[in-house]
Amino acid sequence: MSSVSRHYVLAAGGTGGHLIPAFALAAELHQRGHHVALITDERGAAIPGKPDYLTSHVLPPGRIAGKNPIGWLKGARGIWQGRSMALRLFDSFQPSAVVGFGGYPAMPTMLAARSAGLPIVLHEQNAVLGRVNRYFAGKVDAIATSCEEVDLLDSKYADKVTLVGNPVRADVLTLRDQPFPEFAEDSLFRILVTGGSQGARVLSQVVPDGLAMLPPTLRSRLQVIQQCRAEDIEAVRQRYAVHGIPAELATYFEDMAERLAGAHLFVGRSGASTIAELTAVGRPAILIPLPYAMDDHQSANAREIVAAGGARVIRQPAITTENADKYRGDRRNALLREQADLLQKMAKDVCLQIEAIAKNPQTLANAAHAAWNCGYPKAASDLADLVESFGASPIMDVIRMEKTSPATGGKALARERAQ
Template sequence: MTGVSRHYVLAAGGTGGHLIPAFALALELEKRGHHVALITDERGAQIPGKPESLPAHILPPGRIAGLNPLGWLKGAKGVIEGRRMALRLFESFQPTAVVGFGGYPALPTMLAARAAKIPTILHEQNAVLGRVNRFFASRVDAIATSFAQVDRLDPKLADKVTLVGNPVREEVLALREAPFPMFTGESLLRILVTGGSQGARVLSEVVPDGLAMLPTALRSRLQVIQQARAEDIEAVRHRYATHGIPAELATYFENMAERLAGAHLFIGRAGASTIAELSAVGRPAILIPLPIATDDHQAANTREIVAAGGARAIRQEKFTASELAKQIQAMAQHPETLANAAHAAWNCGYPNAAKDLADLVESFGGAPMMDVIRMGAKPATTKSKEALALEGAE
């Protein structure tokens, strides 16, 4: 800890994968007496879990993609406008450092930080360096990673890299020291199925039929909790009813940490936050990487936990009911196999990720005299929030 109050800006794309670790870092920095502001886009401002004390400033994302020149112009205009707005925030908030979590909404903020000569740190959640983080990697002061092996990260930048892990929500991390739920040859087998924030149609189509193909002794003990898309949920409910498998279905679960706590096996996508939470808590998994994920990063995310024995990965083109039943049977037919996989997943966790990332962030900043000046000044969060609100209305 620095022992002084500083100001930090966190810039993150508008998805849970980018924002969950940003929220966790914000809480840790606030615990240490610092003031934190978040910059994201309109979608990111709606992501559940944002700390109430964390002001969110909305900037144009500045996404430059595709082949349409008009799209490039619109994206470039967003980048320029977002950079201008971020510089105004910096003038009032005076951040000690700016932390980028990737995603196109972080692009204008990181450009502004470079222009203002403010120390910059990147946090990469995935096992493949994202495009925005890749652009800034050689330009920032430090790079924090969530995996020991990160593809697309230039080895020449090794001196900048610190492995900290991917921070998870406090309510999930609180489960780390709880024992794996008791599982015997006679007990229920509780399976949790999710497909990201919007569910995944392939899971809705394959999982019920795969569970129905399990041996009777195992199938009769199933208890399923599954997230599904609104347009799919009635069809999924019918599938489970037809197979005689009890299942609780919803389009969204508020208490996901509680669901994870009681689960013996997870089936779902391999997003960075999912992997971080599974390894933080220690839950075995069958992972189906999203095939259209940029640079196939979800497949890369599975490498460490699969190699450790904590999970199995199935490519979506090979994800059939029979293959799923085969993998579940291999993991759950003997109680000790599932418990061993849980322990292997637990060993892949980084429970101190938020603290280690905060330590790294605190290591960059202004001279001690500037910290003394900031301690004597009024926090600029209220002023900057109002300023950004006015700009957003222009």
């Protein structure tokens, strides 16, 4: 740990999956006496949880997508404008290094850092290297990963890679040393259901019905906390009332760490931050990966915790969307029937998987311990160590860091950078 105060810039795309680990790293660097600035887009600037001392700079994301040449031109112009704005920030802030967390809004900052000759560290939260991080992988000083196995990360970059894990919020990390909630054959069975920052409609459609299929002795002990979309919440409330299952519903829970602390089982998506929090705290899960996630990264995210025995996966068919509304007549009716059948099958799968994992207290406790063993509680500290190893203060001749990867158990990283 350095005793010299430096400046660092963090660049993160506008979703919680990118911003939450950026906030955690910012807190660690701030605690070490450094000054940190965040570059994101308008959506990212609105993500809850940003520390008060972390100044945000909003840049145009400049995403180039689709087949419309006009959209390409607008995206390219946004990237160029963002790059120019980032360079002006670098001139005034004088960062020692730039840390990119992926997402299209990070691209202009990464281009500016390359142009300015600044050291760059990438952090990949998912088990599949994201597209922006993939583009810059060969152009940066270091790549920090959250998983032992990262798809689409070229082996030729192995000497740049350090496994650190995915940093989580401090209030979640404090739960790691607390015991798993008491669970006996006659105790309450608390289930936490969330679908990411915007909720997931499929969970509102299948979880209440799946829980209603549980054996009466288990169903009578249920206590459900579920995040829903605003447009779904009343229908979900009625569903639980019909089934006679106590449920607390909301579109957003500010005290999510407290809810996670009391939960015996999690049901939801397998985004990177969700997996990081489940493994940091040690909570068993029924995971339903988002089938439309880019490069199917949510399925990849679930691999390690499932292989360890800490979670089970239910696949969501692509038909379980509102795409039937795009059609009329017989075609629409056929899609609606097919969707209803698939949702019913998913509900049955939810029932079977929950019954299997909660059939006795020891099974659930074993799954919780398996999830806990997959966690990286020092992720923020290890990532900060890696970041500090680049971009030394002018009064320091060499920064050297030697660290053993928590997963490989013997691969040491040594970095030297002379100023």
